[in-house]
Amino acid sequence: MPIEPVIYKSTMMRRIRHLLDHEGYFEIMTPILRKFPGDADRPRLQLMDGRWLRESSAFALRYNLQFTPAVYEMGPSFRPDELDATHLPEFTMLDLYKRDATIDEMLDLATRIVSEFYPGPIEVLSFGELIRKDLGIDLFSDEHSAMKLVGAFQEMYNDYEISPLWLIDRYITENVEPLSKDRCVVVTDFPLLPEVRAKRRPGTAAIVDRFEILIDAIEVVHGYTDEDDADRFEEQARRLNSFGPEDQLMCELMRSNTVPAASSGFGIGIERLCRTALGLDTIEVFRTARPFSRS
Numbered sequence: 001m002p003i004e005p006v007i008y009k010s011t012m013m014r015r016i017r018h019l020l021d022h023e024g025y026f027e028i029m030t031p032i033l034r035k036f037p038g039d040a041d042r043p044r045l046q047l048m049d050g051r052w053l054r055e056s057s058a059f060a061l062r063y064n065l066q067f068t069p070a071v072y073e074m075g076p077s078f079r080p081d082e083l084d085a086t087h088l089p090e091f092t093m094l095d096l097y098k099r100d101a102t103i104d105e106m107l108d109l110a111t112r113i114v115s116e117f118y119p120g121p122i123e124v125l126s127f128g129e130l131i132r133k134d135l136g137i138d139l140f141s142d143e144h145s146a147m148k149l150v151g152a153f154q155e156m157y158n159d160y161e162i163s164p165l166w167l168i169d170r171y172i173t174e175n176v177e178p179l180s181k182d183r184c185v186v187v188t189d190f191p192l193l194p195e196v197r198a199k200r201r202p203g204t205a206a207i208v209d210r211f212e213i214l215i216d217a218i219e220v221v222h223g224y225t226d227e228d229d230a231d232r233f234e235e236q237a238r239r240l241n242s243f244g245p246e247d248q249l250m251c252e253l254m255r256s257n258t259v260p261a262a263s264s265g266f267g268i269g270i271e272r273l274c275r276t277a278l279g280l281d282t283i284e285v286f287r288t289a290r291p292f293s294r295s
Contacts, residue, residue, distance in 0.1 A: 006286065009271065009286060012274060015116060019113065025072045031060060033047075034053070035051060036052065038052065042244070043055070044078070053078035055078060056077055057077065058097075061095050061096075063259055065097055065259060069098060072095065072097070073094070074093070076090055076092060077090075077093045078090050079091075084282075085283065086275075086282075088283060090287075091270070091283075092270040094268040099260045100262050100263070101263065103224065106211075106266050107223065111186065111213070114215075114268075118184055118273075124188060126187075127176065127188065127189050128140055128189035137149050139205060140189075145191075149206075150193070163240070165242065168191070177218070180217050184213065186211055186213050186214075187212045189207050198210045198224040200227075208225075209225035210222070210224035215276040218272055221266055223266025225263075226261075228261035233250075234247070
């Protein structure tokens with residue numbers, strides 16, 4: 001008898017909570033309503049009273065690292081996405097943060113969670129090596145490689161106005177995600193562009209501590225180490241026109257030592273992980289109680 005997707009999702013969330021509780025993480029509930037609109041690269045849905053619905057619990061969750069060293073939340077998030085096989089306007093995210101954690105520690109934990117529901121082998125792909133092979137740009141040692149990469153994407157897609165983050169997202173969608181067709185792939189060695197709040201890896205020119213886990217051409221997990229220098233955090237986010245009000249607030253909290261500067265974390269799209277685990281063609285089946293929703 002086929003597994004009911006809604007019940008499978010509930011079982012998955014229970015198992016993840018059990019694993020994280022055993023690892024010493026505390027589940028924290030953060031506000032869904034926000035007073036800031038986000039930015040061009042992280043748009044939010046607005047309510048009629050002027051407030052906004054969160055697209056992620058990341059910053060609010062990280063705020064709680066001042067109280068306990070390891071936190072997570074599994075709850076609803078909202079984005080103004082068109083409904084399709086991999087996007088829902090309202091979806092469930094696991095966001096997780098740990099104080100003073102390394103990117104390798106986060107990747108190990110994320111891989112163990114995914115392995116609970118994906119039985120196959122997990123391969124590794126270096127984004128930096130792919131860029132070096134395809135575009136001849138050395139993100140590991142060329143100090144000018146970040147801007148060279150932006151220029152290469154602008155020329156490739158003949159678009160000089162759109163955000164560089166959207167350009168690299170298109171490249172990932174067209175050239176990286178298909179490499180995970182019918183398999184699970186951990187992508188490492190990312191440039192700064194996909195996550196301007198990530199910490200540059202020591203000894204490299206333009207590689208940051210970030211990873212993604214792709215299953216069957218779908219991004220299921222993304223994780224990174226936070227930039228722990230507030231000035232550098234602000235400079236690189238502003239340079240790419242991706243510095244919003246919550247970024248400003250986080251920098252102030254870091255400078256006042258209210259929030260620990262050194263931390264790492266990751267996010268998992270629960271419906272996407274369910275889809276890959278069940279071999280479904282779409283996540284639309286997880287729109288529960290649809291008669292009560294306009295989404």
